Amino acid sequence: MSAFDDLLAFQRQTEALSSIAERLGWDQETVMPRGATEQRAEEMAAIEAVLHERRTDPRLGEWLDQAEPEDDEDRRIIELISRDFHRASKIPARLATELARQTSLAQGVWADARANDAPADFLPVLSDILMLKREEASLLADGGDLYDALLEDYEPGATQAQIANLFDAMRPRLVALREEVLGADFQPQPLNGHYAQEPQLRLARICASAFGYDWSRGRMDIAVHPFSSGRWQDSRITTRVVETDPFNCLYSTIHEVGHSSYELGIDSDYAFTPLGRGVSMGAHESQSRIYENQIGRSRAFTGWLHQRMSDSFDSLSVADAEAFYATVNRVTPGFIRTEADEVQYNLHIMLRFDLERDLISGRLDTTDLVEAWNARFLKDFGVAVDRPANGVLQDVHWAVGLFGYFPTYALGNVYAGCLHRALRQAVPDLDQSLALGDASPAVEWLRENVQRHGGLYRPRDLIEQATGEAVSEAPLLDYLEEKFGDIYRL
Amino acid sequence: MSAFDDLLAFQRQTEALSSIAERLGWDQETVMPRGATEQRAEEMAAIEAVLHERRTDPRLGEWLDQAEPEDDEDRRIIELISRDFHRASKIPARLATELARQTSLAQGVWADARANDAPADFLPVLSDILMLKREEASLLADGGDLYDALLEDYEPGATQAQIANLFDAMRPRLVALREEVLGADFQPQPLNGHYAQEPQLRLARICASAFGYDWSRGRMDIAVHPFSSGRWQDSRITTRVVETDPFNCLYSTIHEVGHSSYELGIDSDYAFTPLGRGVSMGAHESQSRIYENQIGRSRAFTGWLHQRMSDSFDSLSVADAEAFYATVNRVTPGFIRTEADEVQYNLHIMLRFDLERDLISGRLDTTDLVEAWNARFLKDFGVAVDRPANGVLQDVHWAVGLFGYFPTYALGNVYAGCLHRALRQAVPDLDQSLALGDASPAVEWLRENVQRHGGLYRPRDLIEQATGEAVSEAPLLDYLEEKFGDIYRL
Numbered sequence A, B: 001m002s003a004f005d006d007l008l009a010f011q012r013q014t015e016a017l018s019s020i021a022e023r024l025g026w027d028q029e030t031v032m033p034r035g036a037t038e039q040r041a042e043e044m045a046a047i048e049a050v051l052h053e054r055r056t057d058p059r060l061g062e063w064l065d066q067a068e069p070e071d072d073e074d075r076r077i078i079e080l081i082s083r084d085f086h087r088a089s090k091i092p093a094r095l096a097t098e099l100a101r102q103t104s105l106a107q108g109v110w111a112d113a114r115a116n117d118a119p120a121d122f123l124p125v126l127s128d129i130l131m132l133k134r135e136e137a138s139l140l141a142d143g144g145d146l147y148d149a150l151l152e153d154y155e156p157g158a159t160q161a162q163i164a165n166l167f168d169a170m171r172p173r174l175v176a177l178r179e180e181v182l183g184a185d186f187q188p189q190p191l192n193g194h195y196a197q198e199p200q201l202r203l204a205r206i207c208a209s210a211f212g213y214d215w216s217r218g219r220m221d222i223a224v225h226p227f228s229s230g231r232w233q234d235s236r237i238t239t240r241v242v243e244t245d246p247f248n249c250l251y252s253t254i255h256e257v258g259h260s261s262y263e264l265g266i267d268s269d270y271a272f273t274p275l276g277r278g279v280s281m282g283a284h285e286s287q288s289r290i291y292e293n294q295i296g297r298s299r300a301f302t303g304w305l306h307q308r309m310s311d312s313f314d315s316l317s318v319a320d321a322e323a324f325y326a327t328v329n330r331v332t333p334g335f336i337r338t339e340a341d342e343v344q345y346n347l348h349i350m351l352r353f354d355l356e357r358d359l360i361s362g363r364l365d366t367t368d369l370v371e372a373w374n375a376r377f378l379k380d381f382g383v384a385v386d387r388p389a390n391g392v393l394q395d396v397h398w399a400v401g402l403f404g405y406f407p408t409y410a411l412g413n414v415y416a417g418c419l420h421r422a423l424r425q426a427v428p429d430l431d432q433s434l435a436l437g438d439a440s441p442a443v444e445w446l447r448e449n450v451q452r453h454g455g456l457y458r459p460r461d462l463i464e465q466a467t468g469e470a471v472s473e474a475p476l477l478d479y480l481e482e483k484f485g486d487i488y489r490l
Helices: A005-030 A034-055 A057-064 A072-091 A091-117 A119-141 A147-153 A158-181 A197-210 A246-265 A283-294 A299-312 A321-328 A345-361 A365-381 A406-426 A430-434 A440-449 A461-466 A474-487 B004-030 B035-056 B058-066 B072-089 B092-116 B120-139 B146-151 B160-182 B195-211 B246-265 B280-293 B301-312 B323-330 B346-363 B365-381 B407-426 B432-433 B440-447 B459-467 B475-485
Strands: A221-223 A235-241 B220-222 B238-240
Touching: A005 A034, A005 A057, A005 A072, A005 A091, A005 A235, A005 A246, A005 B004, A034 A072, A034 B004, A057 A072, A057 B432, A057 B440, A072 A091, A072 A158, A072 A474, A091 A119, A091 B432, A119 A147, A119 A321, A119 A345, A119 A365, A147 A283, A147 A345, A147 A365, A147 A474, A158 A345, A158 A406, A158 A474, A197 B246, A235 A246, A235 A461, A235 B280, A246 A440, A283 A406, A283 A461, A283 B365, A283 B440, A299 A430, A299 A474, A321 B092, A345 A365, A345 A406, A345 B407, A406 A440, A406 A461, A430 A440, A440 B280, A440 B440, B004 B035, B004 B092, B004 B238, B035 B072, B058 B072, B072 B160, B092 B120, B120 B146, B120 B346, B146 B160, B146 B346, B160 B346, B160 B475, B195 B238, B195 B246, B195 B301, B195 B475, B238 B246, B238 B475, B246 B323, B280 B407, B280 B440, B280 B459, B407 B475, B432 B440
Parallel strands: A221 A235, B220 B238
Antiparallel strands: none
């Protein structure tokens, strides 16, 4: 066996173990008995310790030095393993294990605090996690920027300066559009009525199938915060049901189908290698967002969905497909990021981006976080947060240590904008299929141009190769202005 | 840290990882997408490789040599870790990994072969697994008896000679009782009608609660072959639904509640140590069987159950509680072990015990297994097996490499007989509670005298300490003859 073969064989087992850890996370958030939190924390800590030991195994260093790549795939595999090895080697096992244990425990604390609207129950735990993450960041940063060091885990190659510039470029046009839309004479009807859980879930399954979700390699469950989980032959989605808002369930489902389809769409030859995963969270989010928004909230697809909803629910309050399209895309003041419309979504991200940069840098203390959140929300959205579950407690990310993750959502939107422009050029008659509830021409284009490559190309290169153009916020903003200008008759 | 502390800390992580492997097994048999079998096999192989490395870690040998136990608990912990260390050290990693992979894959093959009644699809896979198990057995046996070496994994201290003697002592009285019962003038009514899945599952939950199942540390799902899974804070049960036979679901549930309650009933101080598990499969089965049979199929409990079933199902064909008690305990010729009545159950075990001893010794080849099974079944039960799913394909055990496991079911029945005699003496008015659907006095006695001790005592010692008498088949046989003599008016 060559050094490269040894490296691959070792990595294969590491990938399998990391896939197990992900499956445990799924279990915890969907089916695990509520009394098992301490046990699960021990289990997560144990497997994290094993993973850490493997990621820092000195043999990796030797194999990496000696490996002789034969092609670009080999070279990229070596690059990715090497990156992880050097990053992991900076983190002592104690810290890795402690982070796994604390973030596993914190999930339950966060969920309870959110249910009870009691941030004081959660903030001390968050403070502990923040301390650990700051320690991790400073070990990773090696004197460089702490936040950039964390960002690297989710969007390799990106920096906070780059993202801040991007957000600065996006903000004025988004704010202007938001004001025009909220002040427009025409306002879409809200969706009224009550929508029972069972038909919502049935329709969610139909939507997942419309986007080609492979049920033989996945399943759908209910979770507080919808997520997708897993790779290769087993990528599961979750959704949630709000009986007054069926769009929550349906579009969460389509969103998570986007994530899972990316993982399931990767070339199966890449399974159990570092190429067998989505290349970054931004790239991932580009898939979930284009599924959900540019395709799922298009006039053509909502036309089909309107028919299906009329069939599924007696009480559908919007009778006409064109009015329904406006309802689906209705822009209203709201507290919750995951329920935000396309116009305001990125403004939610910018709020979190700035707050978490301040938390990591130490400019903001967790004791002042509620106040900081509420003040910033009022400033950006013109509404006072009514309760912590609608404010700082709404997202699980910080509880599980995901600092640096939020901006990848907005980056994903930008990538989705680029991809959507190219997709529409490549498949000019896409709307004809969407109007029949068939997203397969879009899914196939995305699989061919993005998904199948897995981790082969760097994130920006992946998008630029797929679109033939440099990544830019312009396609997304052009699309938003055109779409919402049309809907709101601006 | 002392050597003993080091040993405990290391073991703690191993226990957590082994609990993860068990959770993956649960996932595979309940919720895993059907297309994920290869991936899961890789994952199981990867975690099994890690576990094997830990169980044979040379540091264990050093710590075991140096550890200074302070009390009986410490001594027993050392004994148990030492036993596992010396056993695991005899098995090369390649074999451990290969067994994990093959048995994970074989589960799917077995399930398909069973569904299609196609033993030829399964037997080659079984043959591979048997080869690996024989290799394992001969490494473990060190020149001793192969079957005994495998048995040691499930019932430490037992030997096939001892079990063969026990079965020889049981067989004549069981065969005589079976003939008397099947030839009796009075025959209980069968249960006719159709019983929908939903109310069956609802009632199964009520029964689980009647036996004190802790839902905050467990859950119930559907599986082809009901099983329980997990420890400490997370022990889950599974059941199955046959719409013409609600007893299948209800008594599978109570049976699995017995297993899970044993794990959940162990002193929580023992969690993440080798004391934090049921001490043997026989001890385990004593709990599941006493829950299911001596308590669950008692006149008092079935009286309550009859009322609940009358409430749940319009169509209940047995109107009277006394007749219902006879129906629940009805003895009929049948192919399936898990559906067998108390009189015939152990005869099913004896069949498997003899066949698997022959498979392991090499006296029987898998190519002759179907014929051998069918011939033996005809001889013991007087009926020809009608199809493989009702014969050799009915149980998953051999597919997952569990050779030596079957006899522990009968041993569990013998232990349950002993415990039941002692329980009735200790709680003379038990029937008054059972008649109200409350098994808690029995559960509490079992928890206090058996369950809480976990792995602290050796299996026979545990039972003898709880009952104050030597283990013997007599209490079980006395109980069966009295109960069925009464029901069948012999």
